Amino acid sequence: MANKSYEQYCPVALTLDAIGDRWTLLIVRELLNGPQRYSDLQTSLPGIPPNLLASRLRDLESDGLVERQTLPPPAARTVFALTADGRDLERVVRSLGRWGLRRLPPPEDDGDVEPGMAVRSGLLTFAQPRLADGGDRTWVVIFGDEPYTLFLESGRVRTQRGRVERADVVARIRPAALLRHRVAGEKGARRSRPPVTFLEGSEEKVAEFERVFDLAAPAPSAVTTPR
Amino acid sequence: MANKSYEQYCPVALTLDAIGDRWTLLIVRELLNGPQRYSDLQTSLPGIPPNLLASRLRDLESDGLVERQTLPPPAARTVFALTADGRDLERVVRSLGRWGLRRLPPPEDDGDVEPGMAVRSGLLTFAQPRLADGGDRTWVVIFGDEPYTLFLESGRVRTQRGRVERADVVARIRPAALLRHRVAGEKGARRSRPPVTFLEGSEEKVAEFERVFDLAAPAPSAVTTPR
C-alpha cells in the first residue's frame, strides 16, 4: 500500500508496482541470502526507518513475495523468508548488481566489503553453472572469517550462510581483493590473479570451481567473457 | 537530485541510487526503443507529471545515462537518447519484464497491447541470438499496422521503429495473441501455435526466426525452455 500503481499494461510497470518502492529491492536482496529476522534486516539495511521496514515487509507479504515464518517454540521468533515468487527476483537483483559493478569504486580494504555482498557480487553474479562438469556440487567459501556454502543443484547456484561438513572445494577468499578483481575486470584485462586460496578439493574440483565462477588466472591474450 | 542515496557499498544499491526513483526505469524502457522527444515520452508514460519527466531526464543526463540530441536545423528539435551506459540497462529492464510477465493478466484484445510492449515483452525478452545460424540479420515485424525492425548484429538484437526495405523475414504478428502466448506459456505447455504470419522470407530464414524468438509450434512432449 505504499506507492501508487503505474496503471500500465506492461510487465515492467507491473514489476515496478510490486518492488519499485524505495528499500523494497534491498530487502529482497538481503532475503536472497536466506531467511532473516527483523533485526537482521535492520542491521544490513542501515538507515531504514523501522516503520518503513515493517511496512515494506507487510507489503511484500501481502503480495506473496515474502512469508513470515515462526520458528518452533524454544526460541520462538519470527523470520522473514522469500516465497518462490520472491526468489525468482534473483535475476532482477543480479542484473542490477552487474550493472552497478562497473560504477562501483574499488574497495579500500576488507572492511568495506560485507561478506554477503562479496558472495553475491563477487561470485554469484559471475556464476556459470553450465561450465560445471555436471552433477551437484557443494562449495564452501570463507570470507575473512565468515563461511558461506554454495550449492550447485540442478543447474542453479544457491547460497547459505555458514558451512557444511563435506564440500567439494573449500576456499578462502579475501573480499576486497575479489571485488577489486571484479570491478576492474568487468571488461578487458584482468590485472591480478584472483585472491583465492584453496584449502580443500581435488585438482579437478578446484579447476571446475574456478571455471564456474570465472576465477581462472588471466589468459595471456585478450579474454572475451562468454555470455 | 531526486532521491537520497542509500549510501551502501553495494552495486545493487548503487544502481538503485541511479535508477531507483519512481518513473526513471520506465523512461529508460521507452528510450530503449530509440531516441524520443519529450512529448513522445509523455504519451507513452501516461500519468507522469511534466515536471517529474523533466527532472528525471535531467537526472539521467547528469548521470551519463541519457543524452540530449538536437536534430539538424530544418526541424530543430530535441530528442533524448540513451548513452552506452544507459543501453546497458537493457538487461535490467528485461529481467523486470520477464518477472512481471507471469503476473500479467492475458490481454483482452489488441487495444490492450502497445506495439512497443509487444516487441519487448513478446519478442526481445525471449530472444536467443545464439540460436541464429550466425551472421547478421534484419527482420521486420508488423504489429497491427505498426512496423518494427529488429537487427541481429554481433550477437545482440536491437530494435527500431519503422521498417527497412530489405529484410530476411517479414512477419505480421497480432499483439494480443502473442502476449497471451507468452503469459500463458511462460512455464509449461503452450496452448496455441503462436500467431505469426510470415509475409516474406525463405523457409530457413523463417525457421531461424522462430527459433531465435522461441516461436516454434508446440512440441508434442513437454518442452523445457533452455536457458
Added chain:
DNA sequence: CCGAATCCTTATTGATACTG
C-alpha cells in the same frame, strides 16, 4: 532484546496552470 507503532518534520510526488 525483538518487532514493531506513534509522532512529527522534511522531501518527493502529483495535478494543474502557465510560459518562452
Added chain:
DNA sequence: CAGTATCAATAAGGATTCGG
C-alpha cells in the same frame, strides 16, 4: 512543443515509545 511554476497531497526520515 518543451518545458517551469505553484501548491496540495503523500511518502520518507528520524526519534522515541511500547508491548511481549
